[in-house]
Amino acid sequence: MSYSIFAGKQRSLVFPVMCNGFLTLDYSDNIASTGTGIPYGLWNLDNNFTFECVLTPYEINGYGFYAASGNEFPPQFTDNNPSGSAKAYVSGSKKIQNGLNFAATESNYENHKYMDKDDRGTHEMRIFHSTNLQISLINSTTHNWNNPARYKIKVGIKLGTASMEYFTTDEVIVPNLGAQYSYAADEWSGGDNDLTGFDADGKAKYRLIGKTSSIFSGSHAVNVSGGNPNDYVSEFKEIFVRDGFTFTSIGFVDSATASALTLKAAPSQAVGVNTNLYIHDKYFEPSYINNTYHIACAWDNQNKEILIFFNGRLVKTGTHTQTDSFSMAAEDFYIGANGGGTTGVSSAKTNNQFMGELHELSFMNIRKTQFSATNNLMPNYNNTVLYLRFEEVDE
Numbered sequence: 001m002s003y004s005i006f007a008g009k010q011r012s013l014v015f016p017v018m019c020n021g022f023l024t025l026d027y028s029d030n031i032a033s034t035g036t037g038i039p040y041g042l043w044n045l046d047n048n049f050t051f052e053c054v055l056t057p058y059e060i061n062g063y064g065f066y067a068a069s070g071n072e073f074p075p076q077f078t079d080n081n082p083s084g085s086a087k088a089y090v091s092g093s094k095k096i097q098n099g100l101n102f103a104a105t106e107s108n109y110e111n112h113k114y115m116d117k118d119d120r121g122t123h124e125m126r127i128f129h130s131t132n133l134q135i136s137l138i139n140s141t142t143h144n145w146n147n148p149a150r151y152k153i154k155v156g157i158k159l160g161t162a163s164m165e166y167f168t169t170d171e172v173i174v175p176n177l178g179a180q181y182s183y184a185a186d187e188w189s190g191g192d193n194d195l196t197g198f199d200a201d202g203k204a205k206y207r208l209i210g211k212t213s214s215i216f217s218g219s220h221a222v223n224v225s226g227g228n229p230n231d232y233v234s235e236f237k238e239i240f241v242r243d244g245f246t247f248t249s250i251g252f253v254d255s256a257t258a259s260a261l262t263l264k265a266a267p268s269q270a271v272g273v274n275t276n277l278y279i280h281d282k283y284f285e286p287s288y289i290n291n292t293y294h295i296a297c298a299w300d301n302q303n304k305e306i307l308i309f310f311n312g313r314l315v316k317t318g319t320h321t322q323t324d325s326f327s328m329a330a331e332d333f334y335i336g337a338n339g340g341g342t343t344g345v346s347s348a349k350t351n352n353q354f355m356g357e358l359h360e361l362s363f364m365n366i367r368k369t370q371f372s373a374t375n376n377l378m379p380n381y382n383n384t385v386l387y388l389r390f391e392e393v394d395e
Contacts, residue, residue, distance in 0.1 A: 002008070012357040013390035015336050016094035017058055018114050019355065020347055022337035025386075027330060035337055039330060042386045046327040048367040049385075050298045052377050055104040055359040057137055057173055057293070059286040061120050061149045062097030062111065095289040097355075115348040124154065127295070128361070129334040132158040132326065135297060136352065140171055143236040143252075148175040148286035155297050155309050160324030167318035172310040173293060175286045197278060197309035200245035206278040212271060220254070220260040224277065239263065240278040241271060247278060292359060294374035301326050310369040335361065335388075360361045 015021060015325055031043055060294040097120070098111040115123065121141045128135040139149045151173040158164040193336035197206035210224040237253040239261065250267040261277070296309040304323065310314035332339065335358065342350040363386040379387050 012056070012359045013336075014357050015058075015096075015354050017060060017097045017355050018111060018348075019299060020337075020341075020343060020351065020353065022119040022339060022341070022351070022354075023335040024339065025335070027332050030246040037156075039328075042363055043328050043330060043335065045363065045365060045385055046325060047301045048299055048365065049326070050296060050364045050366060050368040051128065051133075051135060051362070052294070052364075052368075052371070052379070053135075053298045053361045054267055054292050054294055054359040054374075054376060054391070055127065056289065056291060056359070057125070057149070057151055058095040058097075058289055058357075059122055059148045059175075060097045060115070060125075060139060061141060061147060062117075084157070096286065100293060108204040113345045119346070119349045120149070123149075123349060124352050125151075125356070126338050127335065127354060127358070129338045129352070131329040131331060132164075133328070134164070134338075135295075137173070137354075137356075138168065150174045153295055153297075153310065155308060157299070157306060157320060157326065158321040159304070159320055159326055162322045162324070165217060165320055165322070167306050167308065167316055169308055169310065169316040172315060173288050175288065198245070199247065205245055206240060206242070207280070209277050209279055212273055212275045212277065215273060216267055216271060218264075220264075220266060221260060222271070223260050225259070236264075237279055240280075241269075241275055242278060287388075289356075292375060294371065296368070296371060298369060299326060302365050307367075307369065309371065312374045314369075358390050360387075360389050360391070 013023070025042070027043065030041065031039055034381075097115075102202055114372075121139055121143065124138045126134065126136045129370045135153075136154045136156075137151040138154045140152050141147050141150050147173045148172045152171055154166060154167045155168075156164045187394055196206050197208060199205050212222050213225040214223040216222045237256075238249050239253060240329055242245040248269065250269060251263040252272060254262045254264045256262070294309075294311050296312075298307045298309070300307075304320040306316075306318045306320065307314055308318075336354045337351045340351050347353070348355075361376050362379045362384060364379055364383045365385050366380075366383045377387070377389075381387075
């Protein structure tokens with residue numbers, strides 16, 4: 001018996017930010033074109049099935065704008081003079097989308113043309129695409145100011161001639177926040193700043209920005225004393241009040257000065273005078289760009305039930321309203337986008353472009369409800385109709 005020993009850097013199928021690409025599973029290359037053809041493999045999938053994928057998503061929000069104040073993520077600039085009005089945050093990584101300058105013209109930037117900042121918060125990244133089955137990660141952020149992408153799993157299934165029905169999980173891939181046993185210098189200075197930002201888990205997640213010195217006037221604005229919010233509070237920053245170890249959001253910042261805050265809307269609860277106001281002390285860090293995740297969906301054709309799993313854990317159950325049996329169409333299938341291949345302005349949105357890494361992908365003609373491994377796929381080859389391993393190493 002002989003073994004093949006591989007040592008080296010593994011290389012997955014990579015879709016960098018601002019890419020325009022996809023993989024095609026060609027129908028004509030796999031199915032006889034004469035007559036009606038005899039479908040087999042993935043094209044013969046017409047009953048129960050399980051889709052599995054190991055992937056790494058990239059960050060597509062791009063940390064929003066570089067603003068005059070409130071920047072928590074260390075920005076990088078196009079040159080060494082960050083004070084100029086035309087400077088923009090430029091990511092040094094192919095895993096993080098670029099940002100924009102708050103004073104610049106958005107249309108002058110390629111990343112804005114590729115995907116408008118207003119489209120990033122709901123961008124759908126297609127993992128697998130066909131007429132009758134679509135599997136995606138969908139961004140679910142309300143804005144992209146220091147707010148990296150947060151992903152849900154979305155599965156669309158079409159039965160018969162009826163419209164496709166969609167099933168979406170809650171957020172499953174999110175950035176990190178807070179540092180265990182991490183103390184900022186001003187938290188040791190005594191007074192109102194003394195360790196006030198700790199939650200019940202012992203994490204320093206919140207920063208005191210001052211106290212209300214008035215009630216909210218006109219429902220939105222309030223005066224603040226004992227701090228300078230303009231130093232580190234920018235638009236869309238979330239504001240919290242504290243009760244014991246519970247921090248409750250009261251809304252998002254519209255504007256800030258040295259002595260006042262204005263929220264986007266009226267606070268979600270009554271806030272009296274001398275109430276401490278907090279922001280998140282740490283920026284959200286998209287550590288997921290360096291991690292792998294297991295995504296699966298299992299279809300029960302008899303009961304028309306879909307199960308969606310994340311890292312082996314069931315996170316969504318849904319039932320289709322139609323009674324027809326599922327079947328794959330006689331067509332090309334696409335991985336990494338919807339196959340449209342559109343170029344130019346807003347092409348990422350039009351193509352449902354995936355940005356990230358695909359490590360492994362498989363379809364089986366059985367319904368699985370348990371997964372023995374989530375860091376790699378271990379398909380039962382007797383039931384496997386498609387298995388793609390994208391990793392490559394130096395031998």
